[in-house]
Amino acid sequence: METGSGELKETNKELVSSIKERIEAISSLRSIFIVPEKLRTSGNDHGNEMYIPDTVSIGPFHHHRNGNLKVKEEHKLHYLYTLLSRKPNLEATLHQCIKALGDIEQTARHCYEGTLNHKSDEFVEIMLIDGCFIIELFLKYAYKGLRRRGDLIFTSELFFDVRKDLILLENQIPWMVLQSLFEIVPKPTPRTLSELALGFFKKMLPGELEFLREKFSQEGNHLLDLIHQCYIPTYAIVESKKAGEPKAEDMKCASDLRKHGIKFMRYTAASLLDISFYKGVFEIPPLETKKYNKILFKNLIALEQHHSDQIQYFTSYAKLMKAFISCKEDAKLFTHLRIVVSDSKDKAKHKDRDMVKEEALSLFSSLCDRVDVKKFYYAGVVGEANDYVTKGKSWWQKLKCGCLI
Structure with missing residues (x-):
């Protein structure tokens, strides 16, 4: 009986794991995509310049391009350090962050279109470094006292290019990753992550502050998705009175x-x-x-x-x-x-x-x-x-x- 019970427990463990993976795949619908080729080659624009980062890469799609970007991996690591070192035990905080990201790794992976070839540790590391970079960037923008002399991003025109890269569809990480990290890392502010994100992007957006604040407080898939919510009209749809809707x-x-x-x-x-x-x-x-x-x-x-x-x-x-x-x-x-x-x-x-x-x-x-x-x-x-x-x-x-x- 003991052997049978052990086999049953092992079988259940595999079944639970299998069902859990399927649930995660369904519950986290794809939200971060590769831009279709037909859009890259449309119009008189310079194709990829509209969709591919040239200053900072975020997420796995363009991680390999770090060497060709103005904000290097070392700069993002420095932001990771300044963020986590506001707590006395950096190693313990780092451990918490990695564990939290490990728990949602599969869900976060399913947010991306296609199959990611990154191994587990590599994917978690990308989420950690890029997620903490974004959080620290938001904090430094909101509180000038956190900026250090000689900061590459805030001592040049680079800031506007960084902000531009953070709105690119292929250059996103799931909001759940940012939120999970934000709940762990030390914060010198009572502001929520949504409030910090809105403060960072509001100059790019149309509409009154209260309207934007309401949109950013809603659940979103990633930063571009939150921005997209600010463009959803408030007027009800006017129904077409004739068959065959006008275009x-x-x-x-x-x-x-x-x-x-x-x-x-x-x-x-x-x-x-x-x-x-x-x-x-x-x-x-x-x-x-x-x-x-x-x-x-x-x-x-x-x-x-x-x-x-x-x-x-x-x-x-x-x-x-x-x-x-x-x-x-x-x-x-x-x-x-x-x-x-x-x-x-x-x-x-x-x-x-x-x-x-x-x-x-x-x-x-x-x-x-x-x-x-x-x-x-x-x-x-x-x-x-x-x-x-x-x-x-x-x-x-x-x-x-x-x-x-």
Whole structure:
């Protein structure tokens, strides 16, 4: 009986392990992806520059590129040291971190697209060093007193390039990894990880602080996913009244729509994507031409391409804006109405309207090349605008024929 019991226990142990692995694989849906080749070669952009880090690598996808980056592995290790050494027993804290990461290793692995060839120790080490680097970066940004003289990142323009690399889809680590480490490492602040992350990225994001704070407090898969939540519209979907939902390509450009009596109005809303159409007027929240708009927008679109079964909110916005701004006349109209404006915080250079017009036209002309939208968020809005144009034409034809006299 003892032998049988021992065999049963061993069998159960293997069964439990097998089921646990399957549960982890299902519960941690893929959220960090390789950008599709069709997006890398679209438009007039320099392909990989929009998606591959050139300053700091985060996570396993570009770990091998560390030697070619401006922020080396040694710099990240230094940040790991300064973070953990705020507790008296660095070795004990390091042990805690490695154990915590070991417990979620399989779940974290399943967040990445494809099969990772990194061995267990190597994967955990990447998560540890990169995760602690991000946490320490957030802390140093929030509290200047933590920065040391000669810090490479904060004593040069490198900071902006580091922040840019942290929004790339392929350059992410799971939020659960950051959260697990944050609960262990010493922190000179009562702020939550979400609050520190928002403080770090808020200058790149549209919207009021309270709105952004609410979005960042929600559960997210990684940093880019949290940023993506800030772009989800607050308006309910306008249902299309006709069979066969309208597409962005069915929308006329802004200058043509004006000829049909449609007006455009700058409108302050909670989300940049809160565009509405009512009684012949498009109400559109203002877009600031920030430094890294194109890189951020392209990575948001790349993220949505992997969730084609869901409404692709930002891709829908980019498609609609591309339809509106299709020529210089459209860009001129949107800058005149201050629907597209220069970044008011950019003090390094003054942007005149001609420059803003060029940026707006360039931004949307190449943003959505080779991108499909299976669930177009603005289908109902486009349908209403097209109906307005059709009714206007019908009314004008009747007037010309004397039917309304």
